[in-house]
Amino acid sequence: MTNILIVAEHQGGLLKKTALELATKAASLGGEVEVALVGNNLTKVDKELGAYGVKKVFLLSNPNLERYNTEGFAKVLTELIQERKSGIVLGAASPLGLDLFPRLAARLKVGLATDCTELRIDGGQLVATRPLYAGKVIADVIFSGTIQLATTRPNSFAIKETTPGSKAEVIVKQVDPGSLRAVMKDQVKGKSEKPDLTEAEIIISGGRAMGNAENFKVLNELAEVLGATVGASRAAVDSGYAPHDMQVGQTGKTVNPKLYIACGISGAIQHLAGMRTSKVIVAINKDPEAPLFSKADYGIVDDLFKVVPALTQEFKKVLSET
Numbered sequence: 001m002t003n004i005l006i007v008a009e010h011q012g013g014l015l016k017k018t019a020l021e022l023a024t025k026a027a028s029l030g031g032e033v034e035v036a037l038v039g040n041n042l043t044k045v046d047k048e049l050g051a052y053g054v055k056k057v058f059l060l061s062n063p064n065l066e067r068y069n070t071e072g073f074a075k076v077l078t079e080l081i082q083e084r085k086s087g088i089v090l091g092a093a094s095p096l097g098l099d100l101f102p103r104l105a106a107r108l109k110v111g112l113a114t115d116c117t118e119l120r121i122d123g124g125q126l127v128a129t130r131p132l133y134a135g136k137v138i139a140d141v142i143f144s145g146t147i148q149l150a151t152t153r154p155n156s157f158a159i160k161e162t163t164p165g166s167k168a169e170v171i172v173k174q175v176d177p178g179s180l181r182a183v184m185k186d187q188v189k190g191k192s193e194k195p196d197l198t199e200a201e202i203i204i205s206g207g208r209a210m211g212n213a214e215n216f217k218v219l220n221e222l223a224e225v226l227g228a229t230v231g232a233s234r235a236a237v238d239s240g241y242a243p244h245d246m247q248v249g250q251t252g253k254t255v256n257p258k259l260y261i262a263c264g265i266s267g268a269i270q271h272l273a274g275m276r277t278s279k280v281i282v283a284i285n286k287d288p289e290a291p292l293f294s295k296a297d298y299g300i301v302d303d304l305f306k307v308v309p310a311l312t313q314e315f316k317k318v319l320s321e322t
């Protein structure tokens, strides 16, 4: 089996959940699993990646790579992939992954499978499963080049310590990103402390039925109790009830939580495109004919302004007992 290299995302050295998801998955594919982190002054990682089946961790450091930079990251990672002769390179289908991986593919002159929901090895080759046409078709794709590049949708794989107690070798490399034509000067942190929609395990979304921005309070209260992130349909965003970074769907974010609760959302194909791979879908809608009910695991036909506060009270009670 070939070497697998994971491009791990981190914030100030703290690994993102997607890195552990990818490590667990890669370890199950076989072959030697290696991880690369790019940044500045990186000397160690916060998690012992050896426990997740990783053999080597490369910390690629340079002051000009403190913040994400497409050109710089692509250059130093391409050099590492060539040096390590990695046969499979994996990353998250996150905003960073969506920007970086096409550059890597172009530099390496190989193909790329984006936003995959499953990976397996067949006859020594990577087979990547990816939804197409807004999730209406699920395709298994293989690669013709020698390096197989794929990004995977966050929350697609469970995180599991496969080799507890094992240590990964950590190699610190000073790298040269070359002369950069564009640099990020500043990064403004969003207000919310909640996980981003793309990484959230529980999402509660509101649609046009919310009526105004103030009414999102009922969803925020339930989200507080469940540790969920709040999302919105495009109709809610276009009406000014919620900002665009909360939009789920074809022209918003693609999400993949364990639980998706849609409140007053009809279930248009463009909304489904962004959330249909959620593990459990709950629809709350006054209209029993709403299309979302046909995709939901559980449905409640009633007024969301009655149902959501009742759920908040009930979850508060149940969770305080546990």
Ligand SMILES: Cc1cc2nc3c(=O)[nH]c(=O)nc-3n(C[C@H](O)[C@H](O)[C@H](O)COP(=O)(O)OP(=O)(O)OC[C@H]3O[C@@H](n4cnc5c(N)ncnc54)[C@H](O)[C@@H]3O)c2cc1C
Residues within 6 Å of the ligand: 206, 207, 208, 209, 232, 233, 234, 235, 236, 247, 248, 249, 250, 251, 252, 253, 263, 264, 265, 266, 267, 268, 269, 270, 271, 274, 284, 285, 286, 287, 290, 302, 303, 304, 305
């Ligand atoms: C190119 C393109 C891209 C698009 N991209 C996206 C996208 O990324 N994301 C997206 O969401 N949409 C997208 N859309 C829009 C999409 O087609 C729908 O218009 C939109 O999803 C509808 O949002 P909604 O379900 O909130 O509103 P509606 O379709 O108006 O549904 C509102 C629902 O609320 C129910 N309701 C009303 N009052 C209550 C109440 N008190 N309690 C419970 N239920 C109630 C109604 O029965 C109804 O089912 C896109 C469209 C196009 C053409």
